[in-house]
Amino acid sequence: MGRPVLRTPLCDLLGIEYPVLSAGMGPVASGSAPVAVGKLAAAVSNAGGLGVIGGAGFSPERLREEIRNIRQMTDKPFGVDLLLPSNYMGGAASGEMPRDPRDLIPQATYEGLKKIAEDLGVEWKQNPDLADPTRNRPRGGGMSDGQMEVVIEEKVPVFASGLGNPAPWIDRLKANGTRVLALVGNVKNARRVADAGVDVVVAQGTEAGGHTGRIATLALLPQALDAVAPKPVVAAGGIADGRGLAAVLACGAVGAWCGTAFLVADEANQPEMQKERILAAIDEDTRITRLYSGKTMRNITNPLIEAWEAAGFAALPMGLQGVLTGDLMYSIRESGRTELLMNAAGQASGLLTKGRPAADILNDMVAGASEILGRSLAQSVTAIPG
Ligand SMILES: Cc1cc2nc3c(=O)[nH]c(=O)nc-3n(C[C@H](O)[C@H](O)[C@H](O)COP(=O)(O)O)c2cc1C
Structure with missing residues (x-):
C-alpha cells in the first residue's frame, strides 16, 4: 500500500502534508x-503533520533554545503554543507581592488542604521555595510578554494561543509570515479571535485534556464554523484515531488538533507512570477540576481531585491557585505520592492502548481517516443528494 493522501486547505495554508496538528502541551507539573x-x-512535523511546542512552561530564554533545537531536528513547519491568560494573578509583575505569598491566600482553604493531605496519608511540609523571593513566584503578564517577543524574534512558522486573545500581537506575527491559530471553547471566543484576525480558529470541545470548556466537540464545531465562516476551523477535543479525524473533517473542520493521542508518544516528555495511567484509563476516568491551575482542567482523576471537589472549595485565579496548593504539591512530591499530581488528559484516554512513536500515531490516524473518507463510508452509507 502506498502512502495515503489526506489533504485539506489547511495543508496549503501551513505547508504541511496532513491536516493533523499535535497540540502544544505545556508542563504537567x-x-x-x-x-x-x-x-x-x-x-510530528517530520511525519507530515504540524508539531507544536508547548511553550507555556519555558522561560523566554529556554523557549528560544527549544525553537533553535527544533530547527536542527526538522526543516518542516512547526508551531509554538503559549498561554495568554487575561486573568492571571501575577503579583510579581505588579510588585505587590508580600514577603510570603501564603499571605495572599484564604487560610480556611489552606487549612482544608492540610486536612485533605492528612486524610490521604501525605505528610504536610512547607515548600521552602514558596517564600523565596527569587523563585516560584506567581508569574504575571510579564512572562508571556517575554515569551511572545521570542516567538516574534525567532519568526516561528506557526503560533497558537492556548488561552486568551493574541490580538495585541497579530500584526507583528503576520509581518513575519507567521500563521496564527487560537484555541477557543465557545462561540463567543471564536468570534472574538476571528475578529482579531487569526488565520485559523481551533474549536476545542470539553472532551479535551488540559484546560477545557463546557461544550462538546460535536456540538461546538458546527456552531464555531457558522460563527466565523469563511475562516477555517480546526477541531480539538476527543480526536485520537482515524474515526475522530474523519468525523471532524466530514463536519467541515480543516484539520484536527490532538493532545491526548500524543501524550503517550515515545517522544512526549511525560513521566512513564503518567503514561501508564493514561493507557490504563477507561472512558470515565477523567474529571474536570480547578485544583491544579485555578482554571477548569481535565485530568485523569485521583483521590486528591475527588477530595478537593467534594470539599467544594473555591479555586483562586490562575497563578494564585499555585500558591494555595504550593505546599500541598510539595508535600505530595516529597512523600513520593506522584499518583496525586496533575495528569492532564482527555476523554480519548480510553481509546489509547499502547505507547509508540509519534509518527506511528499520526500515520494510523491519517490512514484510518483516508480509508473511511475515501472508501468505507461510500460502501456503508448510501447518500444521494436530492
Ligand atoms: C497534558 C496537557 C497539557 C496541555 N497544555 C496545553 C497548553 O499549554 N497550551 C494549550 O493551548 N493547550 C494545552 N493543552 C490542550 C491541548 O492543546 C489540546 O487542545 C487538547 O489536548 C485537545 O484535546 P485532546 O486531549 O482530547 O486531544 C494541554 C493538554 C494536555 C493533555
Whole structure:
C-alpha cells in the first residue's frame, strides 16, 4: 500500500502534508518542562503533520533554545503554543507581592488542604521555595510578554494561543509570515479571535485534556464554523484515531488538533507512570477540576481531585491557585505520592492502548481517516443528494 493522501486547505495554508496538528502541551507539573518539547513536535512535523511546542512552561530564554533545537531536528513547519491568560494573578509583575505569598491566600482553604493531605496519608511540609523571593513566584503578564517577543524574534512558522486573545500581537506575527491559530471553547471566543484576525480558529470541545470548556466537540464545531465562516476551523477535543479525524473533517473542520493521542508518544516528555495511567484509563476516568491551575482542567482523576471537589472549595485565579496548593504539591512530591499530581488528559484516554512513536500515531490516524473518507463510508452509507 502506498502512502495515503489526506489533504485539506489547511495543508496549503501551513505547508504541511496532513491536516493533523499535535497540540502544544505545556508542563504537567509546575516547574517541569512541557510535555510537547521540540523532540515531539519535530517527530510530528517530520511525519507530515504540524508539531507544536508547548511553550507555556519555558522561560523566554529556554523557549528560544527549544525553537533553535527544533530547527536542527526538522526543516518542516512547526508551531509554538503559549498561554495568554487575561486573568492571571501575577503579583510579581505588579510588585505587590508580600514577603510570603501564603499571605495572599484564604487560610480556611489552606487549612482544608492540610486536612485533605492528612486524610490521604501525605505528610504536610512547607515548600521552602514558596517564600523565596527569587523563585516560584506567581508569574504575571510579564512572562508571556517575554515569551511572545521570542516567538516574534525567532519568526516561528506557526503560533497558537492556548488561552486568551493574541490580538495585541497579530500584526507583528503576520509581518513575519507567521500563521496564527487560537484555541477557543465557545462561540463567543471564536468570534472574538476571528475578529482579531487569526488565520485559523481551533474549536476545542470539553472532551479535551488540559484546560477545557463546557461544550462538546460535536456540538461546538458546527456552531464555531457558522460563527466565523469563511475562516477555517480546526477541531480539538476527543480526536485520537482515524474515526475522530474523519468525523471532524466530514463536519467541515480543516484539520484536527490532538493532545491526548500524543501524550503517550515515545517522544512526549511525560513521566512513564503518567503514561501508564493514561493507557490504563477507561472512558470515565477523567474529571474536570480547578485544583491544579485555578482554571477548569481535565485530568485523569485521583483521590486528591475527588477530595478537593467534594470539599467544594473555591479555586483562586490562575497563578494564585499555585500558591494555595504550593505546599500541598510539595508535600505530595516529597512523600513520593506522584499518583496525586496533575495528569492532564482527555476523554480519548480510553481509546489509547499502547505507547509508540509519534509518527506511528499520526500515520494510523491519517490512514484510518483516508480509508473511511475515501472508501468505507461510500460502501456503508448510501447518500444521494436530492
Ligand atoms: C497534558 C496537557 C497539557 C496541555 N497544555 C496545553 C497548553 O499549554 N497550551 C494549550 O493551548 N493547550 C494545552 N493543552 C490542550 C491541548 O492543546 C489540546 O487542545 C487538547 O489536548 C485537545 O484535546 P485532546 O486531549 O482530547 O486531544 C494541554 C493538554 C494536555 C493533555
